[in-house]
Amino acid sequence: MLQNRYRVTSIIRINRGFGNVYEVEDRGKTKILKVLNQIHGKDRRAIQLFRQEVKVLSHFDHPGIPKCDSYFQYELNEGERLHCIVMEKIDGCNLEEWVEKNQPISAEQGLEWLEKITSILKVVHEQKYLHRDIKPHNIMRKDNGQFVLIDFGAAIRINLFYKTYAITIYSAMLLLGKGDETDGYTAPEQNRHYCTPQTDIFALGKSFVFLLTGKFPRDKAMYNEKTEKINWRKYAKGVSDEFANIIEKAIEHDPKKRYNNTQEILNDIGRIKKIVELI
Template sequence: MVTKLIRDFCDPGYSSIYLVDDNGTPKILKVLQQRYNNKPRIIQLFRQEVEVLKNLEHPAIPKADCYFQHPVSNGKSLHCVVMEKIEGCTLKEWLQQHQPIDQKQAIEWLEQIVNILNFVHQRKYLHRDVRANNIMIEKSGKLVLIDFAGAIKRDLIYKTYAYIRKVISAFIFTKTETDGYTPPEQNRNYCLPQSDFFSLGRTFVYLLTGKEPKDESMYDGKYKVLTWRKYAINGVSERSGNLIDKLMTPNVSERYKNAREILEEIRIIKEELDANKLKIL
């Protein structure tokens, strides 16, 4: 059985998504659209997701089965990936059916995603596209981080390349305007674990406010300032707001150094929430 899914699992328009039956087990089949068959870079990204996922065995990350090519009548081949089907919807879809979340829910979800990113970063990978479209929620409430097509391993070659790009960008002016989720340094072609934190912070602004990070009511494009707290539908405490702001500060050195620092701050906030010590602003 093969069923085309209307919902695209955040693939950026490169592939068609199908639900397939593998001996009674539902799985996802991603097929790269043929118009990209002459785009080696896109093919490489499409293929590498399987290898990345095989190196990231985690209950909150989809499992990948295989990559293969399937010949078609025009003499060309279809590039295909088979992977685990996650039962649920993306947080973007969830928000379209619900009100923006309150800070208690935000802290619970944030803790889940930071734990996943901690695992990913410990294995020297960067996700590079954290956003509500790429986080799924199962019926149990468990969150799953998906779409690792753009993930990169921070090996010695990449670290050297990233350092060179960082030095070059310090002397050459480059435009760093992004879609609101991509950090400035990533737009200059170098990334760090803190780059995923930036995207995570912007994602939770969206979940708390229902507004995209570059919504004109919140974002000042001239000064690159995001004034979001007053748009949090259910309010947010100063400490929780500070956590999110620190995740997404434009200056990498001012963000949290690692996931453990974020988890420690989350632990303190949860204790204060339980004791009703956090004042909603």
């Protein structure tokens, strides 16, 4: 029992990544407990980043963004402190699991899902935050069909300090020729520590490549390492040119060629939906 309130009932994820994740019971309600991995327990920067998720989530009150209960420290018998966050439990599964259990989504589903998830991302960007870790694993689909964008541990607020710092680092890494490698979802500029709303849009577009094809963005069947192009269309069933063009524009290698903001994506989705209605 933690804080005389939270009773740990099961392990969700342990010894993977930044923190361990548990399920807890709080006065009859099931919630999620995230505990900073003990190897980072004395790392001030790691603690700051861990606590940042609480700060970020406190700015939102939206069904597509998790609600955060509290942050606290729990002292072990040896005197070591655990850093803990308790937050809302999302009933459902993430979209990577969803595709693995079911199948790649249809074009009709894809357009509907893209509209709903883009609307959530729009709320994040309107509060001057960047998520910086969008991928199918970090998008939940609740049992009622509501989507929830999770894991704001890497999120950052866009302000003058961040812009100045990011541009300086980005320019230096360009000169050194570093930072081109990505995991498939991460925009190339993010590996040079430079992020904008277009960076999240890139990751969102790559997420939908996976959702529509069932293949990870760097799958050898689709991805050409030399040209950095991804030939995904032939693996997606029934996707119209208009819809495919939205994805293509979102995943442009050059940020300047991508959508400027989420509203532009929603506008293009709206135009497609009107055409469908007229047919």
